[in-house]
Amino acid sequence: xxxxxxxxxxxxxxxxxxxxxxxxxxxxxxxxxxxxxxxxxxxxxxxxxxxxxxxxxxxxxxxxxxxxxxxxxxxxxxxxxxxxxxxxxxxxxxxxxxxxxxxxxxxxxxxxxxxxxxxxxxxxxxxxxxxxxxxxxxxxxxxxxxxxxxxxxxxxxxxxxxxxxxxxxxxxxxxxxxxxxxxxxxxxxxxxxxxxxxxxxxxxxxxxxxxxxxxxxxxxxxxxxxxxxxxxxxxxxxxxxxxxxxxxxxxxxxxxxxxxxxxxxxxxxxxxxxxxxxxxxxxxxxxxxxxxxxxxxxxxxxxxxxxxxxxxxxxxxxxxxxxxxxxxxxxxxxxxxxxxxxxxxxxxxxxxxxxxxxxxxxxxxxxxxxxxxxxxxxxxxxxxxxxxxxxxxxxxxxxxxxxxxxxxxxxxxxxxxxxxxxxxxxxxxxxxxxxxxxxxxxxxxxxxxxxxxxxxxxxxxxxxxxxxxxxxxxxxxxxxxxxxxxxxxxxxxxxxxxxxxxxxxxxxxxxxxxxxxxxxxxxxxxxxxxxxxxxxxxxxxxxxxxxxxxxxxxxxxxxxxxxxxxxxxxxxxxxxxxxxxxxxxxxxxxxxxxxxxxxxxxxxxxxxxxxxxxxxxxxxxxxxxxxxxxxxxxxxxxxxxxxxxxxxxxxxxxxxxxxxxxxxxxxxxxxxxxxxxxxxxxxxxxxxxxxxxxxxxxxxxxxxxxxxxxxxxxxxxxxxxxxxxxxxxxxxxxxxxxxxxxxxxxxxxxxxxxxxxxxxxxxxxxxxxxxxxxxxxxxxxxxxxxxxxxxxxxxxxxxxxxxxxxxxxxxxxxxxxxxxxxxxxxxxxxxxxxxxxxxxxxxxxxxxxxxxxxxxxxxxxxxxxxxxxxxxxxxxxx
Numbered sequence: 001x002x003x004x005x006x007x008x009x010x011x012x013x014x015x016x017x018x019x020x021x022x023x024x025x026x027x028x029x030x031x032x033x034x035x036x037x038x039x040x041x042x043x044x045x046x047x048x049x050x051x052x053x054x055x056x057x058x059x060x061x062x063x064x065x066x067x068x069x070x071x072x073x074x075x076x077x078x079x080x081x082x083x084x085x086x087x088x089x090x091x092x093x094x095x096x097x098x099x100x101x102x103x104x105x106x107x108x109x110x111x112x113x114x115x116x117x118x119x120x121x122x123x124x125x126x127x128x129x130x131x132x133x134x135x136x137x138x139x140x141x142x143x144x145x146x147x148x149x150x151x152x153x154x155x156x157x158x159x160x161x162x163x164x165x166x167x168x169x170x171x172x173x174x175x176x177x178x179x180x181x182x183x184x185x186x187x188x189x190x191x192x193x194x195x196x197x198x199x200x201x202x203x204x205x206x207x208x209x210x211x212x213x214x215x216x217x218x219x220x221x222x223x224x225x226x227x228x229x230x231x232x233x234x235x236x237x238x239x240x241x242x243x244x245x246x247x248x249x250x251x252x253x254x255x256x257x258x259x260x261x262x263x264x265x266x267x268x269x270x271x272x273x274x275x276x277x278x279x280x281x282x283x284x285x286x287x288x289x290x291x292x293x294x295x296x297x298x299x300x301x302x303x304x305x306x307x308x309x310x311x312x313x314x315x316x317x318x319x320x321x322x323x324x325x326x327x328x329x330x331x332x333x334x335x336x337x338x339x340x341x342x343x344x345x346x347x348x349x350x351x352x353x354x355x356x357x358x359x360x361x362x363x364x365x366x367x368x369x370x371x372x373x374x375x376x377x378x379x380x381x382x383x384x385x386x387x388x389x390x391x392x393x394x395x396x397x398x399x400x401x402x403x404x405x406x407x408x409x410x411x412x413x414x415x416x417x418x419x420x421x422x423x424x425x426x427x428x429x430x431x432x433x434x435x436x437x438x439x440x441x442x443x444x445x446x447x448x449x450x451x452x453x454x455x456x457x458x459x460x461x462x463x464x465x466x467x468x469x470x471x472x473x474x475x476x477x478x479x480x481x482x483x484x485x486x487x488x489x490x491x492x493x494x495x496x497x498x499x500x501x502x503x504x505x506x507x508x509x510x511x512x513x514x515x516x517x518x519x520x521x522x523x524x525x526x527x528x529x530x531x532x533x534x535x536x537x538x539x540x541x542x543x544x545x546x547x548x549x550x551x552x553x554x555x556x557x558x559x560x561x562x563x564x565x566x567x568x569x570x571x572x573x574x575x576x577x578x579x580x581x582x583x584x585x586x587x588x589x590x591x592x593x594x595x596x597x598x599x600x601x602x603x604x605x606x607x608x609x610x611x612x613x614x615x616x617x618x619x620x621x622x623x624x625x626x627x628x629x630x631x632x633x634x635x636x637x638x639x640x641x642x643x644x645x646x647x648x649x650x651x652x653x654x655x656x657x658x659x660x661x662x663x664x665x666x667x668x669x670x671x672x673x674x675x676x677x678x679x680x681x682x683x684x685x686x687x688x689x690x691x692x693x694x695x696x697x698x699x700x701x702x703x704x705x706x707x708x709x710x711x712x713x714x715x716x717x718x719x720x721x722x723x724x725x726x727x728x729x730x731x732x733x734x735x736x737x738x739x740x741x742x743x744x745x746x747x748x749x750x751x752x753x754x755x756x757x758x759x760x761x762x763x764x765x766x767x768x769x770x771x772x773x774x775x776x777x778x779x780x781x782x783x784x785x786x787x788x789x790x791x792x793x794x795x796x797x798x799x800x801x802x803x804x805x806x807x808x809x810x811x812x813x814x815x816x817x818x819x820x821x822x823x824x825x826x827x828x829x830x831x832x833x834x835x836x837x838x839x840x841x842x843x844x845x846x847x848x849x850x851x852x853x854x855x856x857x858x859x860x861x862x863x864x865x866x867x868x869x870x871x872x873x874x875x876x877x878x
Contacts, residue, residue, distance in 0.1 A: 008033065027249055073097065074107055074153060075145060093158060105142055106158040109151055133193060136625030137186025138215045159214045161206030168269045173304060176269045177334050179213060180262075184331040186215045187262060189627075191255050191327055198253055200261035201242040202268060211584070212625070241274035245291045245318050256320035259330060263315025263323075266334075270308060271301040275316055291318070307337050310345040339542060431455065442490060445483045450500050452480035453507065460724075461507040462514060468683045468724045474511050480504045495538040499545075502531030502552050513559050514726055516777070525559045528552055529572065536579070543583035550580035550589035557596045564820050566600045573597035588635060591620030595639050602646050603822050605865045607655050614643045633671040634684055640668035641692040650698045651784075653825055653870055658699045665696040669711065676718050683727070686718045690730045697737050705744035712738035725765050729778040732761040736785035743792055751789060758782045772812035775826040780810055787833065796841050803834040818860055828854050828874060 008029065024034050072079060078097035082090055089110045096103040134140070143155035161167075164183070168176045183205055190197060197204075197215070204217045244260035246253055267275045275295035276286055295316055297309045311333050317323050324330040324345075333343045431451055453476075460466050460473035484501045487494060509524035532552040535545070553576035560569035576593035580586035594617035602610035617639045626632035641664075648654050648661030669692035676685035693715040700708035712734055719731050735758040739751035762768035762779055773779040783806040790799035807830050817824040835850035858875035865871050 023248075023250065074147060074155075075143070076100070077105060077107060077155065079107065094155075104158045104160075106139075106156045108154045108156065109147075110153070133190060133195065134628055135186055135189040136627065137182055137213060138190065157214070159206045159208055159216065161208040161214060163202045164205040164207055164213055164265070165202035165268050165272075167207040169272075173270065174338060177338055179207070179211075180266055180269055181331055181334055183213050183215065183265070184262065184327050184334070186213070187258055188327040188331065190215070191258070196253065196255055197258050197261075198247070200258055200265060202265060205265070240286045240290060241268075241276070243290065244320070246320060248287050248290055254320070255326065256323050259315055259323045259327060260317075260320075262327065262330060263312055266315065267295065267298060267312050270304055270312075271298055273301070275312075305337070307343045307346060311337065311343055314345040335542065339540060442487055446487050446494075446497055446500070449480040449483035449487070449497075449504070452476045452483070453500060453504055456480070456504075456507055461510055462684065462687065462726075466683060467681075468722060468727070470511055470514065470724060470726075474508065477504050477507045477511070481508070493534075493538055495535055498531050498535040498538065499548055499552075502528050502535060503548075505531060506552055506555050509559050510555065513562050516774075518563055521559050522563060522565075525556045529556045532556075543581075543585040546579050546581060546583060547586040547589050550576045550586055550593060553579060554589060554593040554596055557593065557600070561596055561600045561603065564603070564816075564822065566604045569600040570597060570604070573600060587620050587624050588626075591617040591624070591635070591639065594620065595642055598642055598646065602653055605653070605821050605868050605870060607646060607653070607870060610646050611643075611655065614639065614646055618643060630675055630682070630685065633675045634688055637668045637671040637688045637692065640664050640671070641688070641695060644668060644692070645695055648699060649695045650702070651825075651829055653821060655869075656873065658703075662696065662699060662703075665692050665699070668692040669696055669715075673714060673718060680721075683722065683724075686715075686722065687726070687730070689715050689718055690727075690734065694730075694733060694737065697734070697741065701737070701741045701744065705741040708741040709738060709745065712741060728761050728765050729767065732758040732765075732767075733778045733781045733785075735761070736782040739785060739789050740792070743789060748793055755782075755786050755789060758785075770809065773806070773809035774813050775810050775815050775823050780806060780826070783809070784830070791833070791837055796837055800834065800837045800841060803830060803837060806830060807834065817857060821861070821865075824857055824861060825874070828857055831857075832877070 023029075074092075074094065076096055076098040077094040079092045079094045081093050083093050083106060084091050089108050091106055091108045094105050094107045096105070139159055140157045141154060142157065144153070145155075146152050164179065168179060171179065187197065187200065199217060200215075205213050205215055207213050240248065242261045242264040244253070244257045245251075247257060264275050267273075276289040276293060295313070297306075298304055298312050299306050299309050311330070314333075315323055315330055324333070329344070333345050336343045431448060456473040456476035458466060459469040459476060460471075461477075466473075481501070481504050484497055484504060487497045488501065491497065505524050505527040509521055509528055512518075512520035512524055529552075532549045536549050541549075553572050557569045557572035557576060560566075560572060573593050573596045577590055577597070580590035580593060594613045598610040598613035598617065601607075601613060618636075621635045621639055624632075624635070626635065644661040644665035645652070646654060647664065648656060648658035650658070654661075669689055672685045672688035672692065676682055676689055679685075693711050697708045697711045700711065716731065716734055716738070719727050719734070735754040739754045739758075742748065742751035742754065759768060759782065762782060767773070767777070767779040768782070770779060773783070783802060787799050787802040787806060790796075790802060807827070810827065810830070815823040815827065817827045831850045831854040835847040835854070838844075838847040838850065855875070858871060861868075861871045862875060
């Protein structure tokens with residue numbers, strides 16, 4: 001059989017006769033070719049005793065027309081009932097039946113027999129696609145496998161929800177559009193992972209009981225540029241009301257196909273009907289309308305502004321290239337509508353009409369163009385080179401930003417650090433080429449500044465997973481700052497420039513805080529807060545804007561807390577909580593603000609308030625569906641180790657409940673350590689694990705030194721190979737802390753060796769020897785552990801010398817124990833330990849003097865914080 005005839009036959013064999021007619025006309029099939037295929041189709045349909053008939057009968061028997069008996073079990077799951085059946089398989093509601101956990105899931109089976117042969121590649125492709133997608137707006141793949149009979153199955157989240165069109169009936173217009181934007185976010189994420197859904201429709205988008213839309217059914221999705229023929233959808237599983245013209249015609253399908261379907265869904269949400277389906281219309285009429293007829297303007301069906309007409313019309317254009325270039329562009333226009341800003345679709349509509357007019361009347365238009373062209377030739381030649389240069393420049397600019405956006409996508413994947421290093425190196429190269437020419441172009445300067453901010457975050461701003469390249473990150477932020485200064489001099493109320501400037505100042509603040517540059521930290525904190533408040537004052541803001549501002553103010557409060565400016569920190573943390581409000585989009589920022597508020601309340605002595613705040617934070621983060629597992633673990637771990645510190649962190653301000661603190665800190669440690677172990681170069685999980693291990697190891701050293709050593713050794717292995725100043729200081733403190741546990745299991749020699757290692761590391765960072773040491777700095781901690789080790793091993797003279805050295809270095813840093821509670825707690829502890837050593841050395845005079853100084857200090861604090869449990873406990877202890 002001729003290959004062209006064969007291909008066309010397979011394209012139309014499963015269509016109804018009217019659908020075949022539409023296909024032939026839409027694809028302008030040659031009459032002779034069409035006649036030959038129609039003869040084959042007649043033969044295929046004719047009931048005669050031919051070999052083809054026999055084969056068809058045998059095939060039907062092999063495939064089987066009946067649904068197989070429902071299985072009762074599938075691995076650990078008990079099947080409850082069928083949720084739905086389709087051409088490829090059946091989906092069941094199931095529950096976990098092994099007693100491990102209570103869980104309901106949806107299990108999708110592939111039909112047996114011929115259907116399996118026919119759909120197996122598609123089923124396996126759906127499984128692979130779902131395995132790569134981790135987004136709160138996409139139903140999650142939980143497990144895969146085969147039954148004992150060999151039937152493949154997928155185990156997915158069970159979404160107890162309502163189709164989005166039915167759910168939206170009770171919403172007003174702005175609520176419908178906000179819901180639609182969340183769908184766009186999920187589709188954009190899929191496109192960012194090179195996946196096109198190809199069957200977007202309301203029944204494949206369920207809204208759960210919390211109001212969260214979930215994207216389902218990737219059964220006919222494809223991976224861009226995969227080996228699947230992009231023009232084939234032979235099974236015709238699409239729904240015409242939401243299918244694009246190219247799908248109905250059997251043409252090439254890409255992200256523009258999903259954009260069309262999103263336009264149709266938007267139309268349905270707003271107007272209550274699909275763009276082309278009219279009462280009484282047949283399927284064939286509908287398919288013709290999708291290919292040839294323009295949708296009725298939304299504003300004529302619903303009382304909505306005309307801007308929505310332009311947005312829907314652009315998404316629903318017949319030619320894929322005339323639609324929005326990306327889902328993000330569509331979403332940006334919807335956001336612009338919600339924020340009363342101009343929509344881009346309106347500005348491009350006149351040109352679109354002109355192009356349509358030109359295609360219809362090309363002969364007279366061509367003649368007119370020739371006349372105009374002859375008059376414009378001189379101007380064209382003069383501008384040609386400049387246009388080419390600008391076009392190339394734009395391409396490079398877009399590429400640089402796309403490359404940086406890729407880092408956002410892959411950073412959550414374990415083992416992705418090497419790939420991210422290459423992304424960063426490539427981005428640096430492109431941005432270096434752009435930076436020299438941006439001074440005269442304000443928009444370009446802003447875009448490049450934002451790209452440098454993304455680059456800095458990937459390099460080493462410790463707000464998310466990064467490469468630990470702190471010095472390079474600082475340089476990138478300085479370049480961004482210079483560009484933004486030039487933009488804000490010209491446009492001081494530019495909201496995008498203000499929020500970007502706040503983010504840049506925040507990055508510099510965090511880096512300065514990490515490196516103990518206190519003046520720089522305070523200066524950048526002030527700038528961050530000022531830019532954030534200026535951004536909020538520029539006009540009506542969206543929940544996403546409030547989220548950004550709340551996150552900025554939270555990090556300001558965190559830096560102030562680290563500088564012991566507790567009143568300032570409490571003020572800014574509460575301001576961040578106020579800005580965050582109760583929006584679903586701001587839950588993470590609100591939780592972070594509560595965490596910082598808890599720390600500052602704790603260090604101010606308000607431990608009950610601190611515990612209440614940290615549990616608000618914990619409740620918030622545990623409700624959030626994070627975009628990636630790395631982010632989920634980082635946020636929850638950060639809250640948990642703070643809760644553990646409030647409950648019972650040794651030698652600091654706490655509720656004296658170490659037994660309650662241990663399981664909380666253990667969970668915080670495990671969440672971060674398990675993730676860090678999957679990626680040998682990831683830094684954020686290691687820092688979070690170190691924070692939890694430092695507190696947990698110290699508590700366990702007194703109760704279970706062997707368990708304490710397990711924690712210390714595990715986190716030290718994680719930090720091996722990381723040579724930044726922060727990780728080096730972390731290792732020094734952890735090595736010193738583990739020496740106490742080693743001594744208590746009779747391995748004192750190893751403990752001394754670890755102390756020696758710790759001091760070697762502090763010499764590398766130039767923290768010791770030094771003229772001073774902050775009370776809560778790593779040098780002070782290492783000296784404190786060394787003195788405790790000497791005391792416990794009976795070396796009293798040397799212990800007294802180390803405690804005296806420690807006290808001298810801390811006092812040289814100008815602490816304020818009379819007004820700073822953490823300073824008071826730290827210095828009081830040294831007085832207490834040194835007094836104990838002096839008594840053992842029979843130096844009663846020195847011991848009594850230290851006791852008196854300690855008693856005087858806590859008497860002062862009793863006047864400041866009367867009846868405070870922590871202060872009372874300190875005053876009573878000897």
